Amino acid sequence: MMKFLENFFSPKWLTRKQKVLIVSLLFLVVLLFPRGIVWAQIDLWQIGGWVLGGIGDIAARIAMAIVMAFLQLVLLAAEAVLALGIALLSGMLDFINNIVYTDPSRNDLIRAGWTLTRDIANIGFILGLIYIGLATALQWAGFNTKKAFAYLLIMALFVNFTPLICGIVVDAANLLTNFFLRGLTQWNTLLDVFLLNAAGWKGLVGPLDWRPMALFLLLIALGFVGGGILLLYALLLFARVFVIWILVILSPLAFVAYIFPTTRRWFTTWWHQLIQWSFIGAIGGFFLYLGHLTLALGDKLNLQESIGTSEFTVNAEVASVLGALIFMLIGLYTTLQTSAMGADRIIAFGKKIGKKAPGVIGKGGIRGIGGAIVGAREATEKARREGKGRAGRTWAGFKGALKGIATPAGREVGEESFWHFLEKAHVVSPGFYERKKRKELNEYVKAMKELPEERLHEIVKRPVFLARDAKIRAAAFEALSKRKALKEEEKRYLPDAKKMGADLSETFKNRPTWLAEIGKTAEEIGETIQKISPEDFRKNVHPEELSKIEVIINLDRPKIEEIRKKGSVTQKYNLLTGIAKNFDKIIETVRELERTNPEKAERIASVIDEADHPNFI
């Protein structure tokens, strides 16, 4: 064990960054390991079984473990959002229960405001009476004066009772809102549903099972959606207090407006707002209540015991959480449909998040999972090709999965595999993903066109955390490539730029040896160089490339003559110094080729001789 630790922390094996990452990851996994699971519950025989028997799906298990660790973090965030929503809503319900909404005798603000508007309304009645009288006498009224007079009398009476009328509506709504939003017990119990995440980890042992991951994703959605709704309700209930106060204060004027047909629509608006704002929490709360009820009926709020038992089945858990989530989404939808004035401003924020969140979570999930799987698969395959043993392949798979999920380019590959799968299934048209990727990148490519070269170099070197950063880097890389201005040290960004969909056709004309970065063999690089015409080669090749042995051994007389006659001074210098610098290696290559490929050996020898042309000296 000590030997292993010594090796692990030796400077040769891993870079410092990798070590920090691995140790942090292990720490996180241990820290975030689901609360409900007990280590003893995992059957050691099962673990032994798949370790010994299921080597074939090691990459899948590694990918799954990495994805689960990643999802565990997201789940923690979802749980935090739900906890915040619950805390705010519970606090808000306690706060609004002590508020006097409509009674002027117990609320100084309403008393002052309502008394003022009532006095104005009384002036309005007198003016209205005069107006009806004059209109009747002079016969210029465009409305039924008798009816208006009757309304005036009724409203003059009602105006003194408007707080009572408002009180009946608001109290009825409060009753329902409180009933639904108080929940079955306390909302805190909803947090217990997160104990189900233990089920997800169970998919790692025994027969390989991807279904628990669906449960993880549902719990994440439940946390964000549920938390979002509760937060929205807390905000709406807070705003509701002030809006209802204003509506009660304005109520005498609304009743006066009812008398005349032209002003009656003001009353209608006021009444509509009173109803909407009063019941705003009740309708959505009803569905939230149903969601809570679904979980309670499924007895999923008391899971501590059931997790370890045989009755615990993934399908049942998924069904109950899915049911709760659907009810919550309906609740969110109905709340978003409200026409309460001002509420739209508050819920606009919720709508914005609501529109983006599923996309972000869904896309992130697909990209992360896909990236981990593809990363693990490719790394394991590579390790197999390199003839590594079981432990080596497992470690390579682990690193590949980690890279796939942790880097934007790795996640992009995951998304690519997802779309290619849909393409094979005839769900999307061929090339859909490539078109989509290019369209997204084009926006950034346009922005890079105007930037000076130095800025582009700076952008390329910036650290990348999100997919957006990776796209910006790819666009800057493409812009530099088109300007033939890429530096040798920027070569390492090429694979990621390719994964992000950057157009690299110019890059390889300029820097043919960089083809190795995308997995091309020395032979393929040689063939590419040989296919380029001497003129194109001279026009496009970067001088630095001419000093590399990989390029020199693939040149021919026409190309070297072209450089000698029309090439830049730097091109000529780099070619000559490149030959001189690598002369011993070139001669070794020639000697080897004399046995295997005499024609190529002859070509290289003629290239070396051409370097001694008088115009090169």
Add this chain to the structure above:
Amino acid sequence: MTKSIKAPGNMLNKLTKPQIIYPDEIVPLVRELLEKHGIDLEKRKEEIAKKIKLAKTLEEKVELFRSLPIGQVSKTIKEIVEQRMPIEEMSIRLKERLLISEKKANDLAEDIKKKVIYGLGLIEKEPSIKTKPSSKREAKKDIYREPIE
């Protein structure tokens, strides 16, 4: 990672657009002549490659590379064509530069003169005697002196 090589000033001057453009055939021709006179180019390359492997600086490597036979002959030809060396000194210079016997150097020099320097027209063999243009001019026709027929 390959480091970028930047051309220093002294070499830049040599590689800027040359005043004399030497023909493409010069290198294959020189190679052929060297082989004809029994100079083992491949062996020389091997020797130089070994030395280059041991050389530490780029300057040393370039200098060693330039000591290859074809390069030495090209250098000599260039000096003669650009009149930095009289053509008569070629055999002595070749003897020194290629480390060959006097006889071999003389024979090689003769061949180079014949087939490369004069053969490719780098220098004219003998100063050509330009014949003066004939002073006889065709008598201009004077239409006014033509007999009226």
